[in-house]
Amino acid sequence: xxxxxxxxxxxxxxxxxxxxxxxxxxxxxxxxxxxxxxxxxxxxxxxxxxxxxxxxxxxxxxxxxxxxxxxxxxxxxxxxxxxxxxxxxxxxxxxxxxxxxxxxxxxxxxxxxxxxxxxxxxxxxxxxxxxxxxxxxxxxxxxxxxxxxxxxxxxxxxxxxxxxxxxxxxxxxxxxxxxxxxxxxxxxxxxxxxxxxxxxxxxxxxxxxxxxxxxxxxxxxxxxxxxxxxxxxxxxxxxxxxxxxxxxxxxxxxxxxxxxxxxxxxxxxxxxxxxxxxxxxxxxxxxxxxxxxxxxxxxxxxxxxxxxxxxxxxxxxxxxxxxxxxxxxxxxxxxxxxxxxxxxxxxxxxxxxxxxxxx
Amino acid sequence: xxxxxxxxxxxxxxxxxxxxxxxxxxxxxxxxxxxxxxxxxxxxxxxxxxxxxxxxxxxxxxxxxxxxxxxxxxxxxxxxxxxxxxxxxxxxxxxxxxxxxxxxxxxxxxxxxxxxxxxxxxxxxxxxxxxxxxxxxxxxxxxxxxxxxxxxxxxxxxxxxxxxxxxxxxxxxxxxxxxxxxxxxxxxxxxxxxxxxxxxxxxxxxxxxxxxxxxxxxxxxxxxxxxxxxxxxxxxxxxxxxxxxxxxxxxxxxxxxxxxxxxxxxxxxxxxxxxxxxxxxxxxxxxxxxxxxxxxxxxxxxxxxxxxxxxxxxxxxxxxxxxxxxxxxxxx
Numbered sequence: 001x002x003x004x005x006x007x008x009x010x011x012x013x014x015x016x017x018x019x020x021x022x023x024x025x026x027x028x029x030x031x032x033x034x035x036x037x038x039x040x041x042x043x044x045x046x047x048x049x050x051x052x053x054x055x056x057x058x059x060x061x062x063x064x065x066x067x068x069x070x071x072x073x074x075x076x077x078x079x080x081x082x083x084x085x086x087x088x089x090x091x092x093x094x095x096x097x098x099x100x101x102x103x104x105x106x107x108x109x110x111x112x113x114x115x116x117x118x119x120x121x122x123x124x125x126x127x128x129x130x131x132x133x134x135x136x137x138x139x140x141x142x143x144x145x146x147x148x149x150x151x152x153x154x155x156x157x158x159x160x161x162x163x164x165x166x167x168x169x170x171x172x173x174x175x176x177x178x179x180x181x182x183x184x185x186x187x188x189x190x191x192x193x194x195x196x197x198x199x200x201x202x203x204x205x206x207x208x209x210x211x212x213x214x215x216x217x218x219x220x221x222x223x224x225x226x227x228x229x230x231x232x233x234x235x236x237x238x239x240x241x242x243x244x245x246x247x248x249x250x251x252x253x254x255x256x257x258x259x260x261x262x263x264x265x266x267x268x269x270x271x272x273x274x275x276x277x278x279x280x281x282x283x284x285x286x287x288x289x290x291x292x293x294x295x296x297x298x299x300x301x302x303x304x305x306x307x308x309x310x311x312x313x314x315x316x317x318x319x320x321x322x323x324x325x326x327x328x329x330x331x332x333x334x335x336x337x338x339x340x341x342x343x344x345x346x347x348x349x350x351x352x353x354x355x356x357x358x359x
Numbered sequence: 360x361x362x363x364x365x366x367x368x369x370x371x372x373x374x375x376x377x378x379x380x381x382x383x384x385x386x387x388x389x390x391x392x393x394x395x396x397x398x399x400x401x402x403x404x405x406x407x408x409x410x411x412x413x414x415x416x417x418x419x420x421x422x423x424x425x426x427x428x429x430x431x432x433x434x435x436x437x438x439x440x441x442x443x444x445x446x447x448x449x450x451x452x453x454x455x456x457x458x459x460x461x462x463x464x465x466x467x468x469x470x471x472x473x474x475x476x477x478x479x480x481x482x483x484x485x486x487x488x489x490x491x492x493x494x495x496x497x498x499x500x501x502x503x504x505x506x507x508x509x510x511x512x513x514x515x516x517x518x519x520x521x522x523x524x525x526x527x528x529x530x531x532x533x534x535x536x537x538x539x540x541x542x543x544x545x546x547x548x549x550x551x552x553x554x555x556x557x558x559x560x561x562x563x564x565x566x567x568x569x570x571x572x573x574x575x576x577x578x579x580x581x582x583x584x585x586x587x588x589x590x591x592x593x594x595x596x597x598x599x600x601x602x603x604x605x606x607x608x609x610x611x612x613x614x615x616x617x618x619x620x621x622x623x624x625x626x627x628x629x630x631x632x633x634x635x636x637x638x639x640x641x642x643x644x645x646x647x648x649x650x651x652x653x654x655x656x657x658x659x660x661x662x663x664x665x666x667x668x669x670x671x672x673x674x675x676x677x678x679x680x681x682x683x684x685x686x687x688x689x690x691x
Binding site: 052054057059063064067166170171172173175193265268269270271273274275276277278317320321322323325326327 | 413607
């Protein structure tokens with residue numbers, strides 16, 4: 001201990017006059033790196049608004065935030081899973097399945113012996129979310145009870161849930177989800193189309209989901225256990241945490257969030273089709289990673305993930321707005337994600353250097 | 360996972376393969392639902408194998424069902440398969456057809472180049488293949504290649520769009536998946552007409568990858584950037600539906616939207632004065648023609664039509680939308 005202490009002192013003392021300034025510079029750099037998602041976001045806004053005067057208008061900001069909402073909700077769910085050291089590749093398919101189940105209930109009702117039942121929109125939405133949570137629970141059980149690696153279990157579910165969504169309508173689209181007064185199931189457009197105080201309902205929902213997730217991860221014992229499981233699973237087991245229960249819970253949360261995102265998308269579209277949200281899992285994982293969530297688990301924040309979703313959304317919409325071709329959109333998006341991970345590594349290195357110096 | 364001992368890892372792999380199998384089982388259920396059952400084909404085969412892309416898309420579903428119905432009407436057994444646009448899967452399905460000694464194969468193929476060897480393999484095994492909807496890049500391998508004329512159809516769609524626009528104003532175009540030949544052919548067909556109007560100005564062109572939700576979001580953003588847009592021309596019907604949802608949610612509900620395919624959802628939207636027009640590809644008719652020609656080939660041992668056949672598309676607008684049923688206009 002004393003040896004390293006002395007060594008650290010020597011190292012820091014080697015160029016005596018510059019040392020404090022170096023540390024100060026390093027600290028400033030660290031601060032910048034910590035806030036890199038915000039920095040990137042601000043840069044994006046500056047670049048795009050200098051190209052197009054339409055970018056920084058109130059209506060466009062609201063629209064882009066609405067587009068962000070769907071990915072942000074998916075990504076918040078996925079963040080819970082990644083924090084435990086797992087991964088959830090099935091969220092896009094779960095969104096699609098929830099969309100088809102709810103769309104089917106609105107469009108053709110539920111066939112029971114003796115007739116067809118139509119549920120109110122609130123019940124339909126609830127059923128959709130429960131379906132998502134149940135699929136998430138199956139993921140969790142596969143991973144804990146049957147010891148399937150999360151990557152494989154959720155990859156399997158990616159196919160199973162998508163297939164189930166296609167089977168639900170035999171591949172077809174439920175084209176009209178407006179409902180009728182007679183059936184008492186009108187108003188599905190509320191969550192995806194309507195606004196409250198000029199802000200889309202979908203954005204309000206994102207804010208509520210994010211606030212709840214921040215509270216859960218930072219203020220509750222459950223949240224601390226999630227980090228414990230992801231940080232060091234063995235230590236978590238030894239300290240008496242019911243690791244399996246935590247793991248199942250995070251997949252349930254992820255499934256429910258995915259279902260909610262699918263319903264928002266379906267509500268806005270006014271139609272449910274089996275391919276809804278195909279490959280959205282990748283955008284969600286990218287948002288989490290961009291926001292500083294470590295894929296190895298144990299490190300990350302909900303706010304970071306939401307910021308990550310904003311970066312991806314503001315970037316994609318900006319590229320469309322200024323008329324960049326689809327090919328370049330993919331290249332730019334991929335490059336930004338890789339760049340974000342590189343800066344994260346730089347942050348880790350700098351942070352450990354600084355900790356050593358001040359120790 | 361690093362913390363799993365090898366025995367557990369083994370278990371994990373085992374469970375995963377079970378899962379994967381069940382996943383395959385799920386999709387097979389949907390793709391071979393109209394299979395003729397497991398009875399072995401008789402020696403003089405009366406089996407027609409029908410292979411198409413995923414019936415997710417109503418278009419492929421319609422052609423699948425039309426071919427199946429026509430073959431059964433002519434007294435054949437059928438095996439209906441879906442290759443999900445995967446040439447490898449398609450190749451395996453060809454092996455199945457060959458081992459079951461099919462009398463003919465009706466195929467909407469999984470790739471213009473990637474499909475050639477499989478079709479050649481069937482030909483070597485004396486099984487004729489009749490292509491529908493999509494061509495391959497080689498002649499003399501398949502007996503027939505019956506496709507709808509996308510260029511002619513896009514010309515019709517472009518003319519109708521120009522007419523609806525009154526020959527002037529700003530418009531946006533949503534194109535299909537860039538790797539799909541038809542996306543390019545349709546876009547070129549549209550522009551062959553639209554570019555002749557000096558007052559028609561395309562202010563945005565984006566690919567929405569044939570996807571409804573992507574079309575919705577991209578249209579919303581395009582409308583932000585270009586508030587004066589009067590019309591949106593889409594490369595297929597799912598994108599037209601997405602664009603129409605965006606238009607409905609905006610405060611400019613009179614924006615003109617047109618599509619391409621003639622899907623039932625768009626036809627009903629046209630009847631409700633929503634989407635203005637689409638171009639119908641005669642999917643059912645093409646599938647039936649292919650089965651008829653296969654039947655003639657089986658009976659006479661030679662083709663009664665030239666290999667390359669191009670079937671014209673039909674414009675659908677409020678005037679004739681009421682007569683459209685299952686990818687066919689009455690009387691065409």
